[in-house]
Structure formats: C-alpha cells, structure tokens
Amino acid sequence: MREPLSKKIVEIEPSGIRKFFDMVSEMPDAISLGVGEPDFDTPWRIREEGIYSLERGRTFYTSNAGLKELKEEISKYLQRKIQVSYDPASEIIVTVGGSEGIDIAFRAMLDPGDEVLIPQPCYVSYLPCAVLANGVPVVIPLKQENEFKLTAEELEAAITPKTKLLVLPFPNNPTGAIMTKEDLEPIAEVVKKHDLYVLSDEIYSELTYKYDHVSIASLPEMRDRTLVINGFSKAFAMTGWRLGYICGQKKIAEQMLKIHQFAIMCAPTNSQYAAIEGLRNCEDEVQEMRSAYNQRRRFLLHEFKKMKLDCFEPFGAFYVFPCIKEFGMTSEEFATRLLDEEKVAAVPGTAFGACGEGFLRVSYAYSLDDLREAINRLGRFVERLRAQR
Known part of the structure; x- marks a missing residue:
C-alpha cells in the first residue's frame, strides 16, 4: 500500500507536556504540577x-x-487593558481557543x-504550527541571566532577509517571564527597522504580579504590525469552553x-454568550484568582530558596522554572525520577x-495544600540527590 501519512506531520514530535500528563493519570496517588490549567471553577456568572x-x-x-456583542466587548476590553483600539466588525476574530489563533x-x-523567529x-505549539504553515522556524534561545526576556541584540542577530514574523510569547509559558514597556521598546525598533510583523501571544496578560501587562501593539507604529492573541482559558478559568480571539489589521x-x-465555521455559541458575561461582570473574580496565584507563586519561591534550588523570580503566568543543572542529569531524567520516586x-x-x-x-495552578505536599516530596528528592553526590 502507498504510505498514507504526510512526512511533515510524521516528523513533528508530540507534546512533551502530554506525555507526563498521561503518566500521572495512571498514578492515583501522584500530585501533578504539570498542567497549565486553573484549579478554579469557571466563575458562576459565566457558567450561569x-x-x-x-x-x-x-x-x-x-x-x-x-x-457581534462579544466582539464589541473584546474591543472595549482591549481598549481598557492595553489601550489599543480594534474595529469589532473587521479586526477581531473569535477563535476556538488561542491555539487556533x-x-x-x-x-x-x-x-x-x-x-518565523x-x-x-x-509554548509548544508555535514551532509545529510554523512548520505546518510551510514556514521555517528559527529558534532564539533565551537566557536565565536575562530573566528569559528577549533582547534587541538577540533579535537582531537572528534576522535574515527571509525573516517575516516574530513570535512574542509574554507573559511566558513555561518561564513566567514578562516584558515591560522598557523591554519592548527596543524590540519594536528592531521590528520596524527590518519591516517585520509580530505575533503577540497575550493569553496570560491578566496574570502579572508586579508590573501591569504592556502589549507591543500599544507602542508607536506597532499596532498594524502586530497580531494580538488572547482568550478566556487562563484568566477566566475557561479552558474547556475553548474560546479565544485574535486581533489585527483588516x-x-x-x-x-x-x-x-473553512476549518472551523465558528467558535462554540454558548461559550461566546458566556464570555460576554465574563468580560462585562467578572473583573472581581479575575482579581481574586490572580491574588491566589500570587500567593502560591511567593510560597514556591520561598520554598525553593529554603532548599537552595536556584530559581529566578517570575512575574507572570502561573509557572516557575527552577534550575536543576546542579544534579548532573537531564531535565527528562530529573522529572522522570521525581515522578517515579516521589510521585x-x-x-x-x-x-x-x-x-x-x-x-x-512547575505550575502553581493548584491548591496550596497540593503545593505544600509536592514541595515536601521535592525537598526529600533533592536532599537524596545531594547526599548521593
């Protein structure tokens, strides 16, 4: 028989996140800090x-x-939050999650x-989606000493005559890094200098803990060079509702x-009506969830410091990204042993x-009780590894 599969899709690696999620699902006494999903119920107003x-x-x-009503509310929301105006009739598309965007x-x-830089x-989807769209992904490695922020120098060094699009994934999954206005301004200058476009993934924009979120689209001459992706999964605890949006020039x-x-037709209808309620009336609930995440963030950083586990302080999303290089094993080996030995x-x-x-x-989209138990187990694991050296 003729080979039924596309070489392109066969060569794409499956998500490493799902691998560990599947392993945990078979361990009833395991604690998972792996999935980036809020542990809060969707606010009642939205569910209702x-x-x-x-x-x-x-x-x-x-x-x-x-x-129409949802796009109008999204337009008002973005004007309020990032001070950028989009025409609801021609510059906003409601999508099936931010991933479709x-x-x-x-x-x-x-x-x-x-x-594509x-x-x-x-986030795991950018590279395979670029490949599936016949683009050429060009990776820019971010550095811990720069708090995993993109610098203008790193951007400039990666640009070639074939460069068209920069992905700007901040607040960042998995590091929790953010980009302030001062960080974004030199990036915007490089983008304009080389006549590039930006895909700004702002799905975690509501989850920042020291600085207010700033969109690169709000900087001078950047609105029409930028596509802004956002959605309801993270800030509104609506992962299963599958609703996002993308905004850009007409x-x-x-x-x-x-x-x-052709691919989707439209996003789920009842999710759209629910999201209208969220944008209009759920700011207090979003603030409550943000405060809880911040408490958990500070707890984990405090505990990592106590166990002398190196971790820069992230100010966005709901992840921390501790360094485990001292133990002389790969990240895969460390995570696998942590799961096997401490669950x-x-x-x-x-x-x-x-x-x-x-x-x-490490995701802190989990209860403090779960985080405390997980940290106790992680602490035991780290002590054993250090004792064996």
Missing part, C-alpha cells in the same frame, strides 16, 4: 450565562468571526521559506477569517525547546 444560553435554545451557528495567523501570513523556552484579519471559515509530576524544560535543558516547569 452558558446554561441560560442553552435553555434559550441558542445552539445555532454564529457569524464566522463571532457574535496561532494556527490561522501562520497560515495566513507565511509563504514557503518565510522565517521563536524565542524559547516557549487586511490580515480578512485572510485569517477565510481559513477560520510528583513536573514538566521537563526540554518540552519547551532545547534551551529548556537543565530546568523544570
């Missing part, structure tokens, strides 16, 4: 509106780009051979919408790119 929309029979297709952006913008460690949005039309699951840094070697992603 979703239920009400079903009771009212709102189970029809919406327009391809999304409900990444996919349609790459497919709409990349021709074969176009290079991807700072790593980063010329690009029109082409992304064509892909969305604590964390994700090897290499799941987010080769430059994540020597690090571990």
Whole structure:
C-alpha cells in the first residue's frame, strides 16, 4: 500500500507536556504540577450565562468571526487593558481557543521559506504550527541571566532577509517571564527597522504580579504590525469552553477569517454568550484568582530558596522554572525520577525547546495544600540527590 501519512506531520514530535500528563493519570496517588490549567471553577456568572444560553435554545451557528456583542466587548476590553483600539466588525476574530489563533495567523501570513523567529523556552505549539504553515522556524534561545526576556541584540542577530514574523510569547509559558514597556521598546525598533510583523501571544496578560501587562501593539507604529492573541482559558478559568480571539489589521484579519471559515465555521455559541458575561461582570473574580496565584507563586519561591534550588523570580503566568543543572542529569531524567520516586509530576524544560535543558516547569495552578505536599516530596528528592553526590 502507498504510505498514507504526510512526512511533515510524521516528523513533528508530540507534546512533551502530554506525555507526563498521561503518566500521572495512571498514578492515583501522584500530585501533578504539570498542567497549565486553573484549579478554579469557571466563575458562576459565566457558567450561569452558558446554561441560560442553552435553555434559550441558542445552539445555532454564529457569524464566522463571532457574535457581534462579544466582539464589541473584546474591543472595549482591549481598549481598557492595553489601550489599543480594534474595529469589532473587521479586526477581531473569535477563535476556538488561542491555539487556533496561532494556527490561522501562520497560515495566513507565511509563504514557503518565510522565517518565523521563536524565542524559547516557549509554548509548544508555535514551532509545529510554523512548520505546518510551510514556514521555517528559527529558534532564539533565551537566557536565565536575562530573566528569559528577549533582547534587541538577540533579535537582531537572528534576522535574515527571509525573516517575516516574530513570535512574542509574554507573559511566558513555561518561564513566567514578562516584558515591560522598557523591554519592548527596543524590540519594536528592531521590528520596524527590518519591516517585520509580530505575533503577540497575550493569553496570560491578566496574570502579572508586579508590573501591569504592556502589549507591543500599544507602542508607536506597532499596532498594524502586530497580531494580538488572547482568550478566556487562563484568566477566566475557561479552558474547556475553548474560546479565544485574535486581533489585527483588516487586511490580515480578512485572510485569517477565510481559513477560520473553512476549518472551523465558528467558535462554540454558548461559550461566546458566556464570555460576554465574563468580560462585562467578572473583573472581581479575575482579581481574586490572580491574588491566589500570587500567593502560591511567593510560597514556591520561598520554598525553593529554603532548599537552595536556584530559581529566578517570575512575574507572570502561573509557572516557575527552577534550575536543576546542579544534579548532573537531564531535565527528562530529573522529572522522570521525581515522578517515579516521589510521585510528583513536573514538566521537563526540554518540552519547551532545547534551551529548556537543565530546568523544570512547575505550575502553581493548584491548591496550596497540593503545593505544600509536592514541595515536601521535592525537598526529600533533592536532599537524596545531594547526599548521593
């Protein structure tokens, strides 16, 4: 028989995050700190509106780009939060999670051979989505000594005549790093100098703990060079509702919408109605969740300091990225042994790119009780490793 599979898809590695998630699912007494999913229920107001929309029979297709009312609320939200204005009618597309936004952006913008700059460690979808869109991913390794921020010098060094698009994944998964306005300004100058575009993934924009989030789209002359991705999974604890959005200039949005039309049709209708309620009336609930995450963040950093485990202080998302290089083993080996010996699951840094070697992603989207028990087990594990050296 003829080979049924595409060489391109066969060569793409599966997600390293899911591997550990699957392993934990078979260990009933294990504590997982591996999945980036809020442990909070979706706020009741949002759930109630979703239920009400079903009771009212709102189970029809919406327009391809999304409900008019939702796009209007997204526009108001972004004007309020990042001080950037988007036309709800032509510059906002409601997607099936932020992940779809990444996919349609790459497919709409990349021709074969176009290079996409991807700072790593980063979310696992950027590189394979670039490959699937016939782009050429170019990795920019980020450094711990720079707090895993992208510098203008690193960006400049990676640019070639084929470079078209820069992925800007901040606040960052897996490191928790953020980029301030002062960090973004020199990046914007390099982007303009080389006539590039930016895919700014801001899914964690509500989860910052020292500085307010700043979007590169808000900087001078950057709005029309930037596609902003955001959504409801993280800040509103709506992972299973599968709802996100992507915003950008009309010329690009029109082409992304064509892909969305043919591949998806529209995002789930009851999720859209629920999200309207979230944007209008759930700021207090978002603040409560943010405060809880910050408490957990400070707890983990304090405990890592006590056990002398090197970890820079992250100010965004709900991850910490401790360094485990002192133990002389790969991130995969460390994570596997931690799971086998202490039944604590964390994700090897290499799941987010080769430059994540020597690090571990620990999610604090879990209760303080779970975090305390996991830290006790991690502490025992670290003590044993140090005693064996």
